[in-house]
Amino acid sequence: MSEFVENLMKEVKAKNPDQPEFHQAVYEVVNSLELVLEKHPEYRQAKIVERIVEPERVLMFRVPWVDDKGEIQINRGYRIEMNSAIGPYKGGLRFHPSVNLGILKFLAFEQVFKNSLTTLPMGGGKGGSDFDPKGKSDAEVMRFCQSFMTELFRHIGPDTDVPAGDIGVGGREIGFLFGQYKRLRNEFTGVLTGKGLSWGGSLIRPEATGYGSVYFASEMLSTRGETLEGKTCLVSGSGNVAQYTVEKINQLGGKVVTLSDSSGYIYDEEGIDAEKLAYVMELKNVKRGRIKEYAEKYPNAVYTPRDSNLDYNPLWNHKADCAFPSATQNEINEKDAQHLVANGVITVTEGANMPTTIEGVNVFLDAGILYGPGKAANAGGVAVSGLEMSQNSMRYSWTREEVDAKLHNIMKSIHKTCVDASEDYGTPGNYVNGANIGGFLKVANAMMDQGIV
Numbered sequence: 160m161s162e163f164v165e166n167l168m169k170e171v172k173a174k175n176p177d178q179p180e181f182h183q184a185v186y187e188v189v190n191s192l193e194l195v196l197e198k199h200p201e202y203r204q205a206k207i208v209e210r211i212v213e214p215e216r217v218l219m220f221r222v223p224w225v226d227d228k229g230e231i232q233i234n235r236g237y238r239i240e241m242n243s244a245i246g247p248y249k250g251g252l253r254f255h256p257s258v259n260l261g262i263l264k265f266l267a268f269e270q271v272f273k274n275s276l277t278t279l280p281m282g283g284g285k286g287g288s289d290f291d292p293k294g295k296s297d298a299e300v301m302r303f304c305q306s307f308m309t310e311l312f313r314h315i316g317p318d319t320d321v322p323a324g325d326i327g328v329g330g331r332e333i334g335f336l337f338g339q340y341k342r343l344r345n346e347f348t349g350v351l352t353g354k355g356l357s358w359g360g361s362l363i364r365p366e367a368t369g370y371g372s373v374y375f376a377s378e379m380l381s382t383r384g385e386t387l388e389g390k391t392c393l394v395s396g397s398g399n400v401a402q403y404t405v406e407k408i409n410q411l412g413g414k415v416v417t418l419s420d421s422s423g424y425i426y427d428e429e430g431i432d433a434e435k436l437a438y439v440m441e442l443k444n445v446k447r448g449r450i451k452e453y454a455e456k457y458p459n460a461v462y463t464p465r466d467s468n469l470d471y472n473p474l475w476n477h478k479a480d481c482a483f484p485s486a487t488q489n490e491i492n493e494k495d496a497q498h499l500v501a502n503g504v505i506t507v508t509e510g511a512n513m514p515t516t517i518e519g520v521n522v523f524l525d526a527g528i529l530y531g532p533g534k535a536a537n538a539g540g541v542a543v544s545g546l547e548m549s550q551n552s553m554r555y556s557w558t559r560e561e562v563d564a565k566l567h568n569i570m571k572s573i574h575k576t577c578v579d580a581s582e583d584y585g586t587p588g589n590y591v592n593g594a595n596i597g598g599f600l601k602v603a604n605a606m607m608d609q610g611i612v
Contacts, residue, residue, distance in 0.1 A: 181264040187591070188595045195584065196208070205607060212268065215240050216240040217264075218238040220235070221235065222307050224303045224305075241282070245605045247318055249321050249322075252285075254332065263286060270541070272599060277542040281321075287328070290307075308339035312339070317348045336351060361546055362558065363543055364540075364543050367543035368399070370407045375570050383529070387411040390481050391414050391480050392416070394485055395484050396486035397419060397439060397450050401485040409431075415431045416431070420486075425453045427453075428459070435457060470494060475495040478502050480504060486514065487512075489514065492516050492518065504528065506530070507529070507531065511533060535573050542569045543565075580596040
């Protein structure tokens with residue numbers, strides 16, 4: 160670790176105690192940026208890195224609501240408005256018990272670089288609450304969302320901050336949030352993305368993160384003359400990102416053999432085809448059931464319950480060609496990464512945000528496999544959110560084919576940016592450096608142009 164990185168990390172940890180995910184995200188990025196700072200001392204002089212790690216605004220507020228039994232519940236709401244140098248803040252809202260300030264700051268920080276890579280004019284932000292929508296009635300979710308938006312509405316707007324969905328925030332929650340915003344502001348604007356198709360949403364938005372990560376994997380494989388045709392793939396998660404990752408892999412001729420949720424994972428050697436995927440979508444999106452029910456429906460699949468005593472995740476210990484971590488942060492540790500490499504995996508493409516620990520990332524880089532970090536590989540979701548904003552501004556809707564083609568081109572462009580940046584700064588093939596540097600340069604140059612703000 161250089162003196163600059165060491166001093167910066169000391170400062171970040173002192174200012175942001177007990178926020179390990181944020182520390183991890185900053186450390187990974189600033190390590191890559193050393194290559195840039197050597198070539199561009201003007202960024203050092205203007206303290207661009209020190210400014211970029213400090214959020215422009217942090218909002219934290221009380222969210223009181225009444226449950227179906229008439230009891231008052233209190234949750235905590237957040238919005239981190241991280242950086243607006245290249246456009247309005249843009250990033251999801253996450254409703255999950257694990258939500259805290261550190262996790263949202265890590266997500267907002269990553270979002271700055273991810274949004275920059277998309278080629279669209281979007282700054283970075285993130286928000287959410289420790290509210291858990293799991294097991295709540297629609298009426299309870301509505302009352303919570305209305306209370307949450309009653310505070311948030313004064314801080315957001317189509318030219319200021321445009322939230323989207325994330326874990327625990329799907330079409331239902333976006334609908335309730337948008338309805339309350341419209342009621343409070345008395346205006347119909349594109350203030351949220353992920354909306355319903357009949358009231359300003361974009362086609363391909365639900366599919367975008369999953370589709371985009373598979374497009375990115377295809378681009379990486381093409382650099383070695385390979386395709387997804389005939390490849391066996393491991394996918395974690397079973398939510399929106401995982402579902403559409405499976406769908407696109409199937410369309411491109413690959414075979415997915417795993418899916419998971421917080422209780423465990425299934426391994427289906429025959430592959431999760433279109434019919435089985437339709438069952439998973441019904442199970443997760445409509446019945447809100449558990450993935451173990453898949454093994455009851457399809458007896459040839461093996462269900463393995465989660466064992467918290469293990470120091471590795473057995474899902475990543477199967478023979479395969481490609482891996483798509485699509486669940487949550489830090490789901491692949493050093494041992495998992497070693498298992499993936501030992502089992503013949505040639506590409507890891509992150510559908511989730513920072514699903515691999517720093518030790519795991521180093522295993523992938525040392526092994527020389529194709530490793531697509533989340534800020535590049537899963538940028539398809541926010542890219543189509545940006546396309547939804549464009550359609551809202553024009554009061555116009557593109558067709559499914561038009562949006563999919565734009566998404567595919569954006570993912571190709573992100574891949575090219577990563578490849579070019581990694582080569583320009585002396586680390587060809589290193590997508591971590593490529594994504595961090597490619598995302599940073601656009602934001603840094605905008606910050607230089609706009610003065611000390």
